[in-house]
Amino acid sequence: MCVLWGCEKPHVNIVMPQEASNRVQFAGEHLKKALEDAGYSSAVLTDTVGMDKEEVCILLAQAADTTGLKMEGFSISTRGNMTTVTGNDGSGVIYGCRELIDHVGQYNDLKFPAQLTDAPEMVLRGGCVGIQKMEYLPGRGVYEYPYTPESFPWFYDKEQWIKYLDMLVENRMNSLYLWNGHPFASLVKLEEYPFAVEVDEETFKKNEEMFSFLTAEADKRGIFVIQMFYNILLSKPFAEHYGLKTQDRNRPITPLVSDYTRKSVAAFIEKYPNVGLLVCLGEAMDTYEDDVEWFTRTIIPGVKDGLNALGRTDEPPILLRAHDTDCKMVMDAALPLYKNLYTMHKYNGESLTTYEPRGPWSKIHSDLSALGSIHISNVHILANLEPWRWGSPDFVQKAVTAMHKVHGANALHLYPQASYWDWPYTADKLPDGKREYQLDRDWIWYKTWGRYAWNCRRDRSSEVEFWDKQLGDYYGTTPAEAGEILEAYEQSGEIAPKLLRRFGITEGNRQTLLLGMFMSQLVNPYKYTIYPGFYESCGPEGEKLIEYVEKEWKKQPHVGELPLDIVAQVVEHGDKAVAAIDKAAAAVTRNKAEFGRLQNDMHCYREFAYAFNLKVKAAQHVLNYQWGKDLNELDAAIPWMEQSLEHYRKLVALTDSAYYYANSMQTAQRRIPIGGDGGKNKTWKEMLVHYENELANFKANLQL
Numbered sequence: 001m002c003v004l005w006g007c008e009k010p011h012v013n014i015v016m017p018q019e020a021s022n023r024v025q026f027a028g029e030h031l032k033k034a035l036e037d038a039g040y041s042s043a044v045l046t047d048t049v050g051m052d053k054e055e056v057c058i059l060l061a062q063a064a065d066t067t068g069l070k071m072e073g074f075s076i077s078t079r080g081n082m083t084t085v086t087g088n089d090g091s092g093v094i095y096g097c098r099e100l101i102d103h104v105g106q107y108n109d110l111k112f113p114a115q116l117t118d119a120p121e122m123v124l125r126g127g128c129v130g131i132q133k134m135e136y137l138p139g140r141g142v143y144e145y146p147y148t149p150e151s152f153p154w155f156y157d158k159e160q161w162i163k164y165l166d167m168l169v170e171n172r173m174n175s176l177y178l179w180n181g182h183p184f185a186s187l188v189k190l191e192e193y194p195f196a197v198e199v200d201e202e203t204f205k206k207n208e209e210m211f212s213f214l215t216a217e218a219d220k221r222g223i224f225v226i227q228m229f230y231n232i233l234l235s236k237p238f239a240e241h242y243g244l245k246t247q248d249r250n251r252p253i254t255p256l257v258s259d260y261t262r263k264s265v266a267a268f269i270e271k272y273p274n275v276g277l278l279v280c281l282g283e284a285m286d287t288y289e290d291d292v293e294w295f296t297r298t299i300i301p302g303v304k305d306g307l308n309a310l311g312r313t314d315e316p317p318i319l320l321r322a323h324d325t326d327c328k329m330v331m332d333a334a335l336p337l338y339k340n341l342y343t344m345h346k347y348n349g350e351s352l353t354t355y356e357p358r359g360p361w362s363k364i365h366s367d368l369s370a371l372g373s374i375h376i377s378n379v380h381i382l383a384n385l386e387p388w389r390w391g392s393p394d395f396v397q398k399a400v401t402a403m404h405k406v407h408g409a410n411a412l413h414l415y416p417q418a419s420y421w422d423w424p425y426t427a428d429k430l431p432d433g434k435r436e437y438q439l440d441r442d443w444i445w446y447k448t449w450g451r452y453a454w455n456c457r458r459d460r461s462s463e464v465e466f467w468d469k470q471l472g473d474y475y476g477t478t479p480a481e482a483g484e485i486l487e488a489y490e491q492s493g494e495i496a497p498k499l500l501r502r503f504g505i506t507e508g509n510r511q512t513l514l515l516g517m518f519m520s521q522l523v524n525p526y527k528y529t530i531y532p533g534f535y536e537s538c539g540p541e542g543e544k545l546i547e548y549v550e551k552e553w554k555k556q557p558h559v560g561e562l563p564l565d566i567v568a569q570v571v572e573h574g575d576k577a578v579a580a581i582d583k584a585a586a587a588v589t590r591n592k593a594e595f596g597r598l599q600n601d602m603h604c605y606r607e608f609a610y611a612f613n614l615k616v617k618a619a620q621h622v623l624n625y626q627w628g629k630d631l632n633e634l635d636a637a638i639p640w641m642e643q644s645l646e647h648y649r650k651l652v653a654l655t656d657s658a659y660y661y662a663n664s665m666q667t668a669q670r671r672i673p674i675g676g677d678g679g680k681n682k683t684w685k686e687m688l689v690h691y692e693n694e695l696a697n698f699k700a701n702l703q704l
Contacts, residue, residue, distance in 0.1 A: 010110070011041045016060040018046040022220040023090025028060055030169070031097040038104050056110055058100065059084045060093050072174065072222070073119025074099070078112045088119070091222030095120075095172055106469065118455075121404070123374050124342070124411035125453040126175025126226070127168060127446065131155065131183070134421040134666045135679065141247055142667070143181025143230050143283075146198040147207050154424050156210055160437075162217065167439055169221050171450025176218055177278060177413060179228045182246075184264035185235035187211055188271055193260055196238040215275055226319060227268070228278035231294055232257055249283075253290055253298075262302040269306025269316065276317040277303065278344070282324020291325045292333045300338045315340035319376065322346075322368060331371050343368040344376040344413060347403065350509050351384040353501040354539040355398035357406055369408030377409035379449065384500040384513040386418045386663050387427035388601040391444035392493025393451075393467050393486070394460075400452040412453040417445040421664040428597060429658055441594070444470075444489070476590030484584035485598075491577035492605045495570045499612060501539035502566045505529050511672035512663040514608060515687050516648065518673055518694060519641070522619035523626075528672060542566075545616060549623040564620070567613035574606030600658055607651040614644035634702050641695050648691060652684045659683065 012035050014028045028044045035042045051057060059082065063069060069088040074096030077084050085100065087093030095118075103112055131152055132145050149156055168176065180186075185198040186207050197204060215225050232251055238260060239246045251257070265277070279299055281291040303318060315338060320327060322345040334341060345365050348354060357365075369375035379399075382390075403409040416438050419426050425435040426442075439446075447470070452458075464486065465479070472482035500513050505525040521528050525544055542561030543551070551558055581602040588595045618640035625633035655662075661682040663670060668677035674690060676682055681690070 009040050010054075010056050011043070012056045012058060012110070013048075013051055014042060014044045014058045014060065015048055016044065016046065020060070021062070021090045023222050024060055024062065024087070024093045026220045027085075027087075027090075027094040027097040030094070031058065031100060034101040035104065038108070040110075054081065056081045057083070060097070061086050062090065062093060063088050070119040071123075073117070075118075076100070076113055076116040078114050083112045091174065092119075094169065094222050098169065098172060105473075120172065120174075120454045121456065122409075122411050122453045124175045124224075124376060124413070125173045125450060126177055126224075126412070127164075127173060127414045127416070128177035128179055128228075129164070129416075130420050130423055131178055131180040132421060134664055136667060140236065142669075143233065144236070144246060145180060147180070147183065147186035148199055148203050149206065156206060158210075158213060160424060161214055163439060165217055165221050165223060167443075167446060168223055168450075171446050172454045173414075173446075173450050174222055175224045175226055175413075177226045177228055179278075181230045182233040182235055183227055183229055184268055185238070188264060188267040190260070190263050190267055192263060193238060195241050196235045196260065196264075198235050198237060211272065215272055219274055224276060224317075225272075225274070226276040226278050226317070227272075228280065228321075230280045230283055231299075232261065234260065253293055258294075258298045262298050262305065265299060265302030266305035266309065269303050270309045273306070273310055273312065273316065276319065278319040278321060280321040280323060281330065282321070288326040288329055292330050295320070295330050296333050296337055300334060303338070317342055319344050321378075322364060327364075327368055328371065331368075331373065335371075335373070342374045342376055342411065343371065344378050346380040347377045347399070347407075348379075348539075350381040351497075351500055351504070351513075352379065352382055352399075353384070353497045353504070355395055355402055356540060357402055358540065362406055365403075365407035365409060369410075374411050375407070375409045376411040376413050377403040377407055378413040378415075380415055381420050381509050381665075382415060382417055383509040383511060383663070383665075384496045384504070386512065386514065387659055387661065388418075388492075388514065388604055389441065389598050390417055390489075390493055390496070391442070391448060392490045393444075393448045393463060394490050395493045395497070396448040397452045397456055397458070397460075397463065400449070400456040404456065412449060414446070414449050417442045419664040421666075427659050427661050427664065429660055441597075443474075474591060475584075475588045475595055477584065477587040481584055481587035484580040487580035488577045488584070488598075488602050491573045491580065492602055494573045495577075495605050495609055498566050498570055498573075499609075502542055502561060502563050503545070503612075503616070506672050509663070509665045510670055512670060512676070515662050515673055515681075515684065516608070516611065516691065517615070518690075519615065519619055519622065519698065521672060522616060523622050545619055546623060549620060549627065553624075553627045563616060567609075567616045570609040571606075571613050574609035577602045578606045597658070600654055604651060604654050607647045607654060611644045611647035611651060614640050614647065618644065631702075638695075638699060638702075641698065645688075645691060645695060648684070648688060652688050655684045 014032055016024055016028045032042045032044055048057060063086055066088055071089060072091040072095060073088040074092040075086045076096055076099060085093060085096035087096055100112060131147060133151060137145060145151055147155060154160055185196050189197055218225050233247050234244060236246055281295060317340050318338060319342040320330060322343060327343055331343060345368060416423060419438060424437050426438050428436045430436055467486050468479035468482045471485045472479045475482060475485060496513055504511060505521060505528050522545060540561050541559060543558060543563060545563040548563050581599045585599060618637040621633045621637035663682055666676050666679040666682055668675060670676035674681045681687060
């Protein structure tokens with residue numbers, strides 16, 4: 001009776017086989033800790049002999065017959081005080097235990113389901129960590145970052161890695177991607193090329209120890225570590241030894257560079273056999289034919305050499321990134337040689353613009369998924385979401401649903417929501433001068449994508465209840481009060497995606513949307529476009545402002561999303577987000593400082609929406625002048641520009657003491673609204689001067 005009605009929290013025995021695998025053992029200890037954190041006493045046992053029949057017992061086991069069972073699935077059955085968690089494999093036991101943990105957190109009781117069976121929809125569900133920096137290292141180019149304590153002190157922080165891995169488990173994710181240009185020279189030594197190592201002996205030993213630690217801790221959690229690298233990159237000492245460049249798009253595939261890379265891959269596979277590889281053939285190769293040759297005659301043979309050295313025949317996964325290559329051509333040549341291949345492509349480019357992808361960009365996904373291998377949808381650098389908080393469950397659920405239905409993808413690769421280049425920190429300024437961790441700030445980002453990668457076919461009304469409870473627990477409010485926070489997240493979540501898909505003029509991290517745009521960029525986007533037609537090929541059908549005004553003058557019908565409608569919508573989204581977050585403020589009793597930062601972000605989104613809307617209206621008048629040559633149109637633009645600046649000044653006030661920067665990539669690659677080499681023009685305060693000068697010059701030119 002006490003168990004049923006909770007008059008006293010009972011003792012819980014967790015029973016697992018004596019010869020349990022490392023994943024089942026982790027599942028038991030993970031469950032034990034969660035129960036104790038919830039106030040229950042608990043013990044892990046290997047049998048039920050002598051157990052009090054009144055005690056709660058949770059039995060962990062793996063299915064004896066896995067025929068027809070989906071990997072990582074589980075079943076839970078409860079009879080009286082006995083709950084049995086049966087995993088289809090070791091990972092299934094972990095996820096079954098997570099189901100019990102989530103139940104305790106949601107309902108604060110041990111009334112587990114009488115019968116429940118579940119399994120993930122997506123095969124791979126993982127997050128990535130960039131072992132890269134916001135700026136280039138001295139004497140080096142893009143992506144060239146050896147693993148060193150000086151560059152990446154956080155890489156050697158075991159406590160932080162455990163926290164990250166446990167976050168993946170909590171969100172039912174099973175893969176961790178490490179991105180780096182040429183990691184091999186930091187992790188393996190080659191007998192034929194001993195001079196190729198890029199780090200000193202002490203650092204090399206630290207790297208060996210950390211990589212072994214990380215992969216072992218990941219493995220027992222059912223997490224697969226996947227190392228990414230670019231081609232053809234060479235280690236700096238290797239390149240200097242032979243008088244070569246570290247990277248060169250026009251580099252021919254020579255026996256020397258092929259042998260070095262093949263032996264590097266082989267040594268890595270031999271040393272870390274449970275680690276997969278993510279291969280980016282693009283960006284440093286010359287032709288698609290070279291891509292095929294490099295992949296089939298260097299990379300795959302290197303992996304096989306490593307397996308042969310171990311006497312193994314099972315193939316670790318190789319993931320082929322579709323960026324800047326003809327992925328289908330490469331796969332057609334590679335599949336006869338190696339079966340465990342995956343393909344990967346950016347979901348919306350290097351941004352988040354829509355949950356309804358279409359057109360040629362979307363077709364790349366569907367064509368790759370038709371090859372028969374697992375296709376991975378990569379939510380890549382979120383250049384248009386930096387640096388403010390973003391967490392719309394509704395948007396994410398629709399996006400993951402589209403990954404399945406439109407793209408045919410069955411795996412997720414997830415970038416951090418902001419500050420990819422500055423991992424593990426956010427851009428937030430904290431009062432004590434300390435840095436905020438992305439895992440702490442952006443918990444809802446990982447939770448939303450993890451939840452829907454597991455199952456995107458969840459009832460919307462039930463999901464609203466779920467997120468109200470999650471946010472209520474985090475901020476110490478009732479679920480009803482937390483509903484206002486959810487409303488703020490979902491309203492603000494539409495602003496940056498809508499604006500970028502209608503006004504974006506260069507793909508990816510070359511544009512920092514939330515710093516704004518110059519009048520010339522709004523009036524003549526074609527002048528600044530690096531990838532013409534990118535957003536038109538990805539997002540919903542619609543018109544640029546320049547197209548809209550032309551059709552108005554020619555009295556032609558409009559098609560799809562219209563720019564003036566979009567700016568009106570984002571103003572409404574901003575107003576609703578602020579109204580909701582301000583309404584919730586009085587009810588918050590927990591994590592108040594973080595709520596204050598979230599509230600400030602909602603106000604930032606609104607001021608940005610207002611400033612952008614008003615500047616677009618000014619740009620419309622300028623375009624009208626270009627068609628009608630009526631100087632009154634230019635006069636009419638000035639009040640709109642002045643009002644836009646007033647809201648931008650408010651944005652400066654909101655961000656100046658709250659953020660170190662707007663964008664985490666601070667190199668010459670950033671172009672819009674202005675170049676950012678050397679960390680310049682990275683804040684709203686810095687940009688305000690440019691926009692004020694723009695208005696002054698506009699007025700002066702009009703007088704002339």
